[in-house]
Amino acid sequence: MSADAKPMQSDLGLYDYLPWTERPKITWPGDKKIAVWIAPNIEFYEYNPPNNPTRTPWARPNPDVLQYSHRDYGNRVGWQRMMAAMDRAGFRGSVSLNVALCDHHPEIIKACADRGWEFFSHGIYNTRYVYNMTIEQEREIIRDAFDTVRKHTGQELAGWLSPALSNNFWTMDILSEAGIQYTCDMFHDDQPMPVKVKSGKLISMPYSLEMNDVIVYNTQKVTPRHYGEIIKRQFDQLYKEGADSGTVMCIPLHPYLVGQPHRIDAFAEAIEYIAGHEGVWQTTGREIAQAYHASGAYDAFNAAMATHNAQGGSR
Amino acid sequence: MPMPDDYLDYPHRRYGMDHDRYDWSDMFKRKPISWPNGARIALSIVTHVQYFPLDMPSKPFKAPGALSMPYPDFRYYTNRDYGNRVGVFRVLRLLGELGLKTSFAINGIIAERYPALLRAVVEGGHEVVAHGLDMGKVHHSGLTEDEENAIVAEALRLLRDASGQSVSGWLSPGRAQGFNTPEILARNGVAYGLDWANDDLPYDMRTQNGPLVAMPMAYETDDRVVADEYFQSEPQWVQQVKDRFDVLYRESADHGGRVMSLPLHSWVSGMPYRIEYLREVLDYILSHDGVWTAPTSEICAAFRASS
Numbered sequence: 001m002s003a004d005a006k007p008m009q010s011d012l013g014l015y016d017y018l019p020w021t022e023r024p025k026i027t028w029p030g031d032k033k034i035a036v037w038i039a040p041n042i043e044f045y046e047y048n049p050p051n052n053p054t055r056t057p058w059a060r061p062n063p064d065v066l067q068y069s070h071r072d073y074g075n076r077v078g079w080q081r082m083m084a085a086m087d088r089a090g091f092r093g094s095v096s097l098n099v100a101l102c103d104h105h106p107e108i109i110k111a112c113a114d115r116g117w118e119f120f121s122h123g124i125y126n127t128r129y130v131y132n133m134t135i136e137q138e139r140e141i142i143r144d145a146f147d148t149v150r151k152h153t154g155q156e157l158a159g160w161l162s163p164a165l166s167n168n169f170w171t172m173d174i175l176s177e178a179g180i181q182y183t184c185d186m187f188h189d190d191q192p193m194p195v196k197v198k199s200g201k202l203i204s205m206p207y208s209l210e211m212n213d214v215i216v217y218n219t220q221k222v223t224p225r226h227y228g229e230i231i232k233r234q235f236d237q238l239y240k241e242g243a244d245s246g247t248v249m250c251i252p253l254h255p256y257l258v259g260q261p262h263r264i265d266a267f268a269e270a271i272e273y274i275a276g277h278e279g280v281w282q283t284t285g286r287e288i289a290q291a292y293h294a295s296g297a298y299d300a301f302n303a304a305m306a307t308h309n310a311q312g313g314s315r
Numbered sequence: 316m317p318m319p320d321d322y323l324d325y326p327h328r329r330y331g332m333d334h335d336r337y338d339w340s341d342m343f344k345r346k347p348i349s350w351p352n353g354a355r356i357a358l359s360i361v362t363h364v365q366y367f368p369l370d371m372p373s374k375p376f377k378a379p380g381a382l383s384m385p386y387p388d389f390r391y392y393t394n395r396d397y398g399n400r401v402g403v404f405r406v407l408r409l410l411g412e413l414g415l416k417t418s419f420a421i422n423g424i425i426a427e428r429y430p431a432l433l434r435a436v437v438e439g440g441h442e443v444v445a446h447g448l449d450m451g452k453v454h455h456s457g458l459t460e461d462e463e464n465a466i467v468a469e470a471l472r473l474l475r476d477a478s479g480q481s482v483s484g485w486l487s488p489g490r491a492q493g494f495n496t497p498e499i500l501a502r503n504g505v506a507y508g509l510d511w512a513n514d515d516l517p518y519d520m521r522t523q524n525g526p527l528v529a530m531p532m533a534y535e536t537d538d539r540v541v542a543d544e545y546f547q548s549e550p551q552w553v554q555q556v557k558d559r560f561d562v563l564y565r566e567s568a569d570h571g572g573r574v575m576s577l578p579l580h581s582w583v584s585g586m587p588y589r590i591e592y593l594r595e596v597l598d599y600i601l602s603h604d605g606v607w608t609a610p611t612s613e614i615c616a617a618f619r620a621s622s
Contacts, residue, residue, distance in 0.1 A: 047334045048494075050322055060376050061455050063334075066490040069513035070534055072332075076513055077342045081562075100328050105339060124325065132318045140323055217535075221545040224555060261515065261566075262536055262559035 012169055014195050015188065015204065016305040017313060024300035026191060026246035028291060032281035033242030035288050036235070036274055039120075039184070039207065040082060040253045041096040041161075041214075042112070044104055045071040046127040054131035055166065071126075071256050075105055078259020083111065085268035089275040094285040096122040096161045096184070096252070099145045102152035113153050118284040120184075121145035123163025130166045135174060142178045158286040159205065161185060176200035182289045190238065190247060192292045194302050203292060205250070205285050210234075212252040217263075228266035235274050242279070248288060249274075336497065337520045337529070347571020348516065348621045350614075354607035355567035356560070357614040358600060360417035361486070361509065361532060362406055362579040363446060363539075364432065366424050367395045371451030378450045378489030380539060380580075395450075395582050399429055402585020407439050409594055413601065418611040420446035420486040420509065423470030426477035433477040442610030444484035444509070445470050456493035464499050471503055483612055484530070486510060497522040507615045515563065516574055517618040528615050530574070533559065537578040538589075549592040556596045564603060572621070574614060575600065 028035055047068055049057045058064035086093060095112055097119050102109050112119070123130070123141060130138050146157050160175050161184040172183060176197040183195065184207035195202040209215050211234055216222045222230070231251060238247040251271070258267050274280060292298055327333035350357050367382055369392050380395065382388040403419075410417055419436045421443055426433050436443060447454065448470040454463060467485075475482045483506040487496065490510040500508060501524035507517070508527055512534040520527045534540065536559050541552040556577065563573040577596070584593045600606055609617075 044333075046327070047332070048327075052318065052322070053316070060491060061457060063456065063492065063494060065492045065496075065510055066512060066534070069511040072513035076340065077515055080341065080343045100325060103328050104331060104333070106330070107341060124328075128322070132316065133322075134317045137318060137320070137323060144323075221547065223545075223547060223551050224558065260535060260559070261562035262555040264562060265558060 006169060009169070014172055014186070014197075015193055016196070016309060018193075018301070018305045018308055022304060022308055023191065023245065024297065024304050025244070026292070026297050027295050028246040028281050030281065031279075032246070033279040034235075034239050034247045034249060035281045035283050035291075036091075036249045036251075037094055037283050037285055037288060038086060038091050038251045038253060038271070039096050039161075039285065040079075040093045040255060041122060042079065042098070042101055042108060042255065043071065043074070043122065043126045044098045044101045046125050049125065049127035052129045052131055055129050055164070057127040074254060074256030074259060075101075075108060078255035078257070079108055081259040081261075081264045082253060082255045083115075085264060085271065087115070088268065089271040091271060091275070091282050092284055093117040094159065095119045097149070098122050098124060098126050098163065099148040100124050102148050106152065109152055118159075118286050119149050119153055119155050119157070120159030120161065120285055121149065121157050122161045126164050129164055130162060130168055130171065133168065135170055138168060138171065139174055139178070142174060142180075146178065158182060158289060159184060161207065172202060173198045176202035182285055184285070192248065192288065192297070194298055194305070201293065201298060203289060203298065205288060206248040207252055208250045211250060213257045214252075214254050217257050224263040224266045227263070228270040231267070231270040232273050239277060239280070335521060337518060340518070342514060342516055343570060345516070346622070348618060350572040350607050350617055350621070352607065353605065355572060355605035356564055356600075356603070356607065357572060357574045357617065358606055358608040359530065359532070359574055359576045359611045359614050360410070360415065360579065360608065361444065361576065361611060362403065362417065362419045362581055362584075363486070364399060364403055364419055364421040364425055364436075364581050365395060365446065365450050365488075366399065366422045366428065367392060367450040371449075375455055375457055376453065376489075376491070378453050378491065380543065380582075381450060398580065398582025398585055399425065399432055402583075403432060403581035404435065405585045405587075405590050406579065406581055406593070407435055407441075409590060409597070410441070411439055413597055415597070415608045416440045416442075416610055417608065418442040418444050418484065420444040420484070421474060422446050422449045422488070423473040424449040426473040430477055433474075437478050437480070442484065442612050443474050443478040443480050443482055444486055444611065445474050445482055445505070446486045447488040450488045453489050453491045454487045454493050454496050455491060458493055460495055460499065463493060463496065464502070467499050467503050471505075483507065484509065484615075486532075497527050498524050501525045501527050507612070509611070517615060528618065530576075530611055530615055532576045532578050537580075538583040539580045542583055549589055553592050553595055557599050560600050567605075575606075
């Protein structure tokens with residue numbers, strides 16, 4: 001559809017620049033120093049997915065049984081170990097959900113729902129990308145996600161992480177228009193930030209590439225024990241800085257990775273370490289978004305950016 | 316070009332898996348497995364013995380460990396072949412010293428090229444598992460059924476003739492399969508496969524030619540993956556294997572028998588500087604009560620008997 005086509009731009013103008021030193025203070029409920037949220041990506045990768053010309057789902061021709069089965073490990077085995085570790089440390093999950101998993105594995109959905117975990121959308125399948133979709137096709141994905149999560153869990157979606165981090169230039173506008181409150185697709189800050197969209201009050205929620213087990217294990221090739229160390233160090237610093245203004249730490253997970261027997265204990269120890277500190281708000285993405293608005297931070301950040309811009313700052 | 320609207324159709328969006336190969340199940344809710352003599356852990360050691368042809372094709376993809384330099388790639392051809400000349404004997408010697416009977420996944424062509432290697436494996440009391448024909452013959456959906464069947468049948472024939480064993484286990488080069496590989500394996504008398512990485516326990520697969528057991532084999536603590544894909548050190552490999560064992564051993568107290576799989580490569584762990592790290596791993600595992608080390612086919616049979 002040519003109406004959706006647009007030349008590439010150097011910057012989509014989704015957020016204004018605001019230096020770290022000019023930020024309003026964030027106050028979390030109960031004057032907690034740091035909001036820590038854990039985002040398990042509970043995903044379904046297809047055995048024989050259709051191709052998308054921009055990105056081929058599997059490195060090998062379908063069926064790529066090694067990679068497919070490696071992901072499937074998460075839904076047969078890994079999720080239970082991950083959930084047990086989170087239970088012990090008192091963490092609820094904010095599930096980054098490929099919503100078709102509601103149909104495939106309702107048992108996993110029920111176990112998460114029974115614990116009061118939040119579900120946010122990570123698309124339909126992790127092997128279907130929004131690349132080359134029309135706006136209407138992408139809106140249909142969003143509708144499907146809202147309907148599926150509502151039907152299976154009774155929850156109204158608040159958050160979004162695009163499937164396999166695939167995006168279009170209009171994605172943030174249509175997410176916000178549909179009622180999404182926070183996106184996890186941007187990594188430009190440690191604090192929630194207003195996103196400039198055509199309608200609504202969308203915020204970017206600090207997710208993390210660097211704390212994400214798939215990046216740590218599959219890209220950076222880090223050992224499990226070192227992953228435990230970097231989680232603790234990331235926490236220590238943000239905890240210290242949280243004395244001045246509320247901070248956010250996210251740990252994005254994939255049960256097929258962190259739920260492996262050689263990895264689970266180092267992760268479990270790290271989150272128990274976090275939970276053992278005073279002033280830690282063990283929370284969810286939805287609750288952080290709500291507190292950000294309720295505390296006035298959203299408006300204060302917009303005002304601070306307007307001031308910065310008025311003084312000659314650029315985005 | 317926009318995506319066609321059927322990109323938003325999901326014909327396999329339904330309860331369970333998106334194929335009929337096996338059923339979904341939660342490993343922690345299965346009937347516990349009992350191993351012989353009340354063992355807590357069945358230790359499945361599978362040493363890969365591989366031949367990488369100098370003229371191996373790069374399409375549709377290369378198996379991991381494949382030659383990567385311009386032809387003729389002396390560097391990796393000979394480095395991999397080191398495993399067949401020296402490395403595998405070093406591993407065999409260590410396993411013999413520890414009195415362990417294990418499994419060796421061997422490319423079929425090895426039986427023809429290096430019969431002495433096959434004899435040493437068999438005389439050591441180990442199981443021969445078919446590891447395809449050679450590392451240049453990957454299985455994929457672009458092969459016709461006849462082409463793929465010919466590879467499977469030839470690999471099994473060579474290994475069965477040379478070993479005198481029934482050879483009922485299969486590991487594909489690069490753990491790669493086409494849509495019909497399990498059917499072809501079952502038709503050729505294979506009872507279990509090691510390609511799928513989705514479980515820590517055996518489970519049943521369906522084929523049109525009868526059942527096939529998927530035996531667990533660790534992917535990310537494989538010696539080659541840790542050394543050649545993650546570029547981690549030998550002590551880091553040792554630590555991860557021990558950590559893996561500790562968790563499985565602990566779980567066996569509440570959930571029944573577990574399988575600890577230890578994939579090795581003759582050209583990786585058989586290196587002089589690595590062999591004593593393998594000894595350290597094995598000494599650690601064997602220092603625990605209730606560890607039963609056996610060829611994978613025996614572990615598969617015990618799973619069948621227990622389920």
